[in-house]
Amino acid sequence: DIRMTQSPSSLSASVGDRVTITCRASQSISDYLNWYQHKPGKAPKLLIYAASSLQSGVPSRFSGSGSGTDFTLTISSLQPADFATYYCQQSYSTPLTFGGGTKVEIK
Amino acid sequence: EVQLVESGGGLVQPGGSLRLSCAASGFTFSSYSMNWVRQAPGKGLEWVSYISSSRNTIYYADSVKGRFTISRDNAKNSLYLQMNSLRAEDTAVYYCARLYYFDSSGWEFDAFDIWGQGTMVTVSS
Numbered sequence: 017d018i019r020m021t022q023s024p025s026s027l028s029a030s031v032g033d034r035v036t037i038t039c040r041a042s043q044s045i046s047d048y049l050n051w052y053q054h055k056p057g058k059a060p061k062l063l064i065y066a067a068s069s070l071q072s073g074v075p076s077r078f079s080g081s082g083s084g085t086d087f088t089l090t091i092s093s094l095q096p097a098d099f100a101t102y103y104c105q106q107s108y109s110t111p112l113t114f115g116g117g118t119k120v121e122i123k
Numbered sequence: 124e125v126q127l128v129e130s131g132g133g134l135v136q137p138g139g140s141l142r143l144s145c146a147a148s149g150f151t152f153s154s155y156s157m158n159w160v161r162q163a164p165g166k167g168l169e170w171v172s173y174i175s176s177s178r179n180t181i182y183y184a185d186s187v188k189g190r191f192t193i194s195r196d197n198a199k200n201s202l203y204l205q206m207n208s209l210r211a212e213d214t215a216v217y218y219c220a221r222l223y224y225f226d227s228s229g230w231e232f233d234a235f236d237i238w239g240q241g242t243m244v245t246v247s248s
Contacts, residue, residue: 047227050234052168059127059218059238060160060168065225066232103168107233110182112158112170 018042018106022115028123035091037118039104044084048108051080051089054117055100063102064089094120125149125237127219132242139209139246145202145219145239153197156222158235159204161215161244169215172204173222187213209246216241 019042029035039049051064062071064080067087077092091098099122104115131143145157159171172193173182181193192205202219223236 047230048232052235054168057240059240060220060235061238062234062236065234065236066227066230069225069227069232071234071236105168105170105235110173111184112173114168114170117167 017111018045018109018113020104020106020113020115022102022104022118024118025116026119026121028121029094030123031094031096033094033123035094035098035120037089037102037104037120039082039087039089039115041085041087041106041108045106045108047083048106049080049082049087050105050107051078052103052105053098053100054103060103091120127221127237127239129217129219129239129242132217132244134245134247135209136248137210137246140205140207141209141244143204143206143217143219143242143244145204147200147202147221150221150237152195152200156233157195157202158220158222159193159202160218160220160235160238161213162218162241163212163215166215171217174202206244209244211246214244214246216243 021040047067049067052060054060068080101117101119126148128146156175174193190208194203218241219239220235221237225232
Protein backbone atom coordinates (compact mmCIF):
# COMPACT_ATOMS: atom_id res chain seq x y z
CA ASP A 17 0.00 0.00 0.00
CA ILE A 18 1.15 3.56 -0.68
CA ARG A 19 1.45 5.60 2.49
CA MET A 20 0.68 9.32 2.31
CA THR A 21 2.26 11.56 4.94
CA GLN A 22 1.08 15.14 5.41
CA SER A 23 2.77 17.91 7.32
CA PRO A 24 2.09 19.74 9.43
CA SER A 25 -0.85 17.99 11.09
CA SER A 26 -2.17 21.38 12.13
CA LEU A 27 -1.29 25.03 11.74
CA SER A 28 -2.52 28.41 12.93
CA ALA A 29 -2.63 31.26 10.46
CA SER A 30 -4.22 34.65 9.99
CA VAL A 31 -6.45 35.93 7.22
CA GLY A 32 -4.23 37.03 4.36
CA ASP A 33 -1.37 34.66 5.20
CA ARG A 34 0.26 32.41 2.64
CA VAL A 35 -0.17 28.78 3.74
CA THR A 36 1.72 25.75 2.48
CA ILE A 37 0.86 22.11 3.21
CA THR A 38 3.08 19.26 2.12
CA CYS A 39 2.28 15.66 1.25
CA ARG A 40 4.80 12.88 0.72
CA ALA A 41 4.11 9.49 -0.89
CA SER A 42 5.97 6.36 0.20
CA GLN A 43 6.72 5.61 -3.47
CA SER A 44 6.50 7.51 -6.73
CA ILE A 45 2.92 8.25 -7.79
CA SER A 46 3.77 10.49 -10.75
CA ASP A 47 1.05 13.20 -10.79
CA TYR A 48 -1.73 11.01 -9.37
CA LEU A 49 -2.35 13.26 -6.39
CA ASN A 50 -5.54 15.04 -5.35
CA TRP A 51 -6.29 17.60 -2.62
CA TYR A 52 -9.57 17.96 -0.71
CA GLN A 53 -10.98 20.48 1.76
CA HIS A 54 -13.21 19.17 4.54
CA LYS A 55 -15.28 21.15 7.01
CA PRO A 56 -17.08 19.55 9.99
CA GLY A 57 -20.50 18.21 9.07
CA LYS A 58 -19.98 18.92 5.38
CA ALA A 59 -19.10 16.86 2.35
CA PRO A 60 -15.41 16.93 1.42
CA LYS A 61 -14.66 19.18 -1.56
CA LEU A 62 -12.21 18.46 -4.38
CA LEU A 63 -9.75 21.33 -4.82
CA ILE A 64 -6.90 20.04 -6.98
CA TYR A 65 -6.56 16.94 -9.19
CA ALA A 66 -3.55 15.58 -11.06
CA ALA A 67 -1.26 17.37 -8.59
CA SER A 68 -1.71 20.85 -10.06
CA SER A 69 -5.02 21.15 -11.93
CA LEU A 70 -7.60 23.40 -10.29
CA GLN A 71 -11.08 21.89 -10.05
CA SER A 72 -13.79 23.97 -11.67
CA GLY A 73 -15.22 26.61 -9.35
CA VAL A 74 -12.31 26.52 -6.89
CA PRO A 75 -10.77 29.95 -6.19
CA SER A 76 -7.43 30.64 -7.85
CA ARG A 77 -5.76 31.31 -4.48
CA PHE A 78 -5.47 27.51 -4.23
CA SER A 79 -2.65 25.88 -6.15
CA GLY A 80 -0.90 22.53 -6.19
CA SER A 81 2.54 21.46 -7.26
CA GLY A 82 4.89 18.50 -7.20
CA SER A 83 5.42 15.17 -8.86
CA GLY A 84 6.80 11.78 -7.93
CA THR A 85 6.78 11.63 -4.14
CA ASP A 86 6.63 15.24 -2.93
CA PHE A 87 3.64 17.53 -3.31
CA THR A 88 2.48 20.90 -2.03
CA LEU A 89 -0.86 22.65 -1.61
CA THR A 90 -0.58 26.43 -1.34
CA ILE A 91 -3.22 28.96 -0.34
CA SER A 92 -1.84 32.29 -1.49
CA SER A 93 -3.96 34.52 0.77
CA LEU A 94 -5.95 32.72 3.44
CA GLN A 95 -9.61 33.67 3.62
CA PRO A 96 -12.13 33.05 6.43
CA ALA A 97 -13.82 30.31 4.35
CA ASP A 98 -10.52 28.41 4.12
CA PHE A 99 -10.35 27.34 7.76
CA ALA A 100 -10.83 23.60 7.41
CA THR A 101 -8.95 20.32 7.25
CA TYR A 102 -7.09 19.49 4.06
CA TYR A 103 -6.30 15.99 2.78
CA CYS A 104 -4.10 14.70 0.01
CA GLN A 105 -5.06 11.44 -1.72
CA GLN A 106 -3.21 9.25 -4.21
CA SER A 107 -5.07 7.77 -7.17
CA TYR A 108 -2.06 5.85 -8.54
CA SER A 109 -3.10 2.45 -7.24
CA THR A 110 -5.59 0.66 -5.02
CA PRO A 111 -6.04 0.78 -2.16
CA LEU A 112 -6.63 4.49 -2.64
CA THR A 113 -5.06 6.22 0.33
CA PHE A 114 -5.35 9.60 2.02
CA GLY A 115 -2.89 11.60 4.05
CA GLY A 116 -3.65 12.11 7.72
CA GLY A 117 -4.95 15.63 7.18
CA THR A 118 -3.84 19.16 8.01
CA LYS A 119 -6.15 21.26 10.15
CA VAL A 120 -5.90 24.97 9.35
CA GLU A 121 -7.03 27.04 12.33
CA ILE A 122 -7.46 30.74 12.99
CA LYS A 123 -4.55 32.43 14.74
CA GLU B 124 -28.37 19.81 -9.10
CA VAL B 125 -25.79 17.04 -8.87
CA GLN B 126 -26.34 15.32 -5.54
CA LEU B 127 -25.56 12.23 -3.49
CA VAL B 128 -27.63 11.46 -0.39
CA GLU B 129 -26.66 8.66 1.99
CA SER B 130 -29.03 6.88 4.35
CA GLY B 131 -29.22 3.77 6.50
CA GLY B 132 -26.77 4.63 9.26
CA GLY B 133 -27.51 4.03 12.91
CA LEU B 134 -26.54 2.21 16.09
CA VAL B 135 -25.76 -1.49 15.78
CA GLN B 136 -24.24 -4.03 18.14
CA PRO B 137 -20.86 -5.63 17.46
CA GLY B 138 -21.32 -8.55 15.10
CA GLY B 139 -24.45 -7.00 13.62
CA SER B 140 -25.29 -5.88 10.10
CA LEU B 141 -26.33 -2.68 8.42
CA ARG B 142 -27.07 -1.68 4.83
CA LEU B 143 -26.19 1.81 3.66
CA SER B 144 -27.75 3.42 0.59
CA CYS B 145 -26.68 6.35 -1.54
CA ALA B 146 -29.21 8.00 -3.86
CA ALA B 147 -27.78 9.86 -6.83
CA SER B 148 -29.46 12.62 -8.79
CA GLY B 149 -28.60 15.29 -11.34
CA PHE B 150 -26.22 13.16 -13.40
CA THR B 151 -26.14 9.91 -15.40
CA PHE B 152 -25.38 7.57 -12.51
CA SER B 153 -24.79 4.53 -14.72
CA SER B 154 -21.81 6.25 -16.40
CA TYR B 155 -19.70 6.67 -13.27
CA SER B 156 -17.68 4.51 -10.93
CA MET B 157 -18.65 4.99 -7.30
CA ASN B 158 -16.95 4.62 -3.94
CA TRP B 159 -17.50 4.53 -0.21
CA VAL B 160 -15.16 6.53 2.02
CA ARG B 161 -15.39 6.73 5.81
CA GLN B 162 -14.14 8.92 8.63
CA ALA B 163 -13.89 7.54 12.15
CA PRO B 164 -14.41 10.04 15.01
CA GLY B 165 -11.36 12.27 15.32
CA LYS B 166 -9.60 10.49 12.44
CA GLY B 167 -8.90 11.15 8.79
CA LEU B 168 -10.56 9.90 5.62
CA GLU B 169 -10.28 6.22 4.72
CA TRP B 170 -11.28 4.73 1.37
CA VAL B 171 -13.51 1.67 1.84
CA SER B 172 -14.68 0.31 -1.51
CA TYR B 173 -14.98 0.93 -5.28
CA ILE B 174 -17.42 -0.32 -7.90
CA SER B 175 -17.16 0.37 -11.62
CA SER B 176 -20.06 1.77 -13.64
CA SER B 177 -20.96 -1.63 -15.07
CA ARG B 178 -20.29 -3.49 -11.80
CA ASN B 179 -17.52 -5.50 -13.50
CA THR B 180 -14.77 -4.32 -11.17
CA ILE B 181 -14.95 -4.12 -7.38
CA TYR B 182 -12.26 -3.34 -4.83
CA TYR B 183 -12.22 -3.30 -1.04
CA ALA B 184 -9.88 -2.01 1.63
CA ASP B 185 -8.25 -4.87 3.53
CA SER B 186 -9.95 -3.64 6.71
CA VAL B 187 -13.42 -4.52 5.36
CA LYS B 188 -12.70 -7.32 2.86
CA GLY B 189 -14.90 -10.35 3.48
CA ARG B 190 -17.31 -8.38 5.67
CA PHE B 191 -18.60 -5.56 3.45
CA THR B 192 -20.21 -5.85 0.02
CA ILE B 193 -20.62 -2.94 -2.40
CA SER B 194 -23.34 -3.01 -5.03
CA ARG B 195 -25.33 -0.69 -7.24
CA ASP B 196 -28.65 -0.55 -9.07
CA ASN B 197 -28.25 1.70 -12.09
CA ALA B 198 -31.99 1.58 -12.80
CA LYS B 199 -32.62 3.08 -9.36
CA ASN B 200 -29.62 5.45 -9.41
CA SER B 201 -28.49 3.92 -6.16
CA LEU B 202 -25.30 2.67 -4.52
CA TYR B 203 -25.26 0.31 -1.55
CA LEU B 204 -22.90 -0.97 1.12
CA GLN B 205 -23.89 -4.14 2.97
CA MET B 206 -21.90 -4.26 6.20
CA ASN B 207 -21.77 -7.54 8.14
CA SER B 208 -19.82 -8.68 11.20
CA LEU B 209 -19.50 -5.08 12.30
CA ARG B 210 -16.79 -4.10 14.77
CA ALA B 211 -16.30 -1.09 17.03
CA GLU B 212 -13.58 0.14 14.66
CA ASP B 213 -16.16 0.41 11.87
CA THR B 214 -17.75 3.32 13.74
CA ALA B 215 -17.53 6.25 11.34
CA VAL B 216 -19.32 8.65 9.07
CA TYR B 217 -19.71 6.89 5.72
CA TYR B 218 -19.65 8.96 2.55
CA CYS B 219 -20.47 7.91 -0.98
CA ALA B 220 -18.34 9.62 -3.60
CA ARG B 221 -18.35 9.76 -7.38
CA LEU B 222 -15.13 9.01 -9.20
CA TYR B 223 -14.57 11.39 -12.08
CA TYR B 224 -12.00 10.86 -14.82
CA PHE B 225 -10.19 14.02 -15.87
CA ASP B 226 -8.08 14.43 -18.99
CA SER B 227 -4.91 16.39 -18.24
CA SER B 228 -2.30 16.82 -20.97
CA GLY B 229 -3.55 13.68 -22.68
CA TRP B 230 -3.35 11.56 -19.55
CA GLU B 231 -6.35 10.30 -17.55
CA PHE B 232 -6.53 11.09 -13.85
CA ASP B 233 -9.31 10.33 -11.42
CA ALA B 234 -10.59 11.99 -8.26
CA PHE B 235 -13.64 12.04 -6.03
CA ASP B 236 -15.48 15.05 -7.41
CA ILE B 237 -18.91 14.70 -5.81
CA TRP B 238 -19.52 13.58 -2.21
CA GLY B 239 -22.60 13.05 -0.11
CA GLN B 240 -23.06 14.58 3.34
CA GLY B 241 -22.46 11.24 5.02
CA THR B 242 -24.35 8.87 7.30
CA MET B 243 -23.16 7.94 10.79
CA VAL B 244 -22.64 4.31 11.75
CA THR B 245 -22.05 3.53 15.42
CA VAL B 246 -21.05 0.02 16.46
CA SER B 247 -21.48 -0.37 20.19
CA SER B 248 -23.13 -2.58 22.77
